[in-house]
């Protein structure tokens with residue numbers, strides 16, 4: 001894989017010593033293949049939504065001489081409304097922050113509150129430790145067992161011992177797809193609160209899951225911050241919109257470390273249209289969930305072992321050969337999956353039915 005090569009920095013480059021061993025994040029972007037490797041939503045933005053976006057653009061374009069609304073007020077209000085509707089909550093704009101993808105939210109959070117270090121339960125989203133390193137945040141690893149579950153006694157003991165400023169939990173987890181129960185999230189909220197730390201719940205795939213959202217913990221545990229994205233469920237990855245829901249004081253802290261005018265007026269306008277059409281865009285989520293169940297059943301029938309998923313992807317094992325060899329053999333058949341670095345596993349994003357069929361046909365050749 002391309003990302004295993006260490007960078008050979010020129011001697012004159014004053015790169016921070018703690019970053020010298022890092023390589024850029026990146027999944028291969030190969031053209032001409034069926035890409036089921038980055039958990040994108042395969043459905044294009046519906047034509048009627050595209051039309052509405054186009055009708056908003058002239059005003060945005062004429063005003064490009066002006067900076068955007070620095071605090072993205074209309075967008076944050078629309079996001080608060082969306083969260084309130086979908087989780088039966090009562091948040092206001094002062095509980096919401098928006099940025100260029102949830103990755104930017106995570107970075108802004110680490111810049112603001114990472115002073116005492118961060119803890120995450122691996123295997124999980126590899127960008128969390130990457131942003132930690134880039135922001136000079138000390139990173140510690142907690143563990144998941146062979147079924148990707150977190151032992152809550154061990155986790156809460158670790159939180160008490162390390163007293164991290166930030167504890168990350170991804171649910172549904174990437175790359176496993178497994179969800180952490182609301183009861184366990186509450187245990188983590190309590191343990192992090194006891195050490196005056198934040199619990200960052202990365203809910204990038206929340207809309208694909210039946211589990212209750214951690215936003216329900218915020219009123220009791222103001223140290224809980226929920227991070228979400230429009231990249232997956234809203235089929236909006238190219239626009240780059242992520243957001244955080246939390247106590248007012250957390251939003252105030254994020255305002256200190258965000259870059260001025262970070263979210264372009266075009267992004268804000270397009271995201272508003274997407275949110276106005278949320279029921280239309282989210283209708284595709286149900287289709288993806290039922291495809292996920294179908295693909296999981298088919299993989300099991302072929303003899304593969306599939307990790308139960310609450311997201312828009314499946315982690316599975318049981319194919320012939322190692323992950324890199326199976327990955328390569330699938331690329332040769334025109335299917336791009338993700339080798340997430342877990343021995344014996346590959347991850348497949350749920351695509352359109354026709355893409356899933358191609359995948360199933362190709363993987364059948366590698367069945368155990």
Ligand SMILES: *Cc1c(COP(=O)(O)O)cnc(C)c1O
Pocket residue numbers: 039100101102103104125170174202204228229230231237240241242
């Ligand atoms: C895809 C993903 C994100 C983020 O993406 P953005 O496109 O930056 O919003 C965040 N967290 C997890 C766990 C993801 O899988």
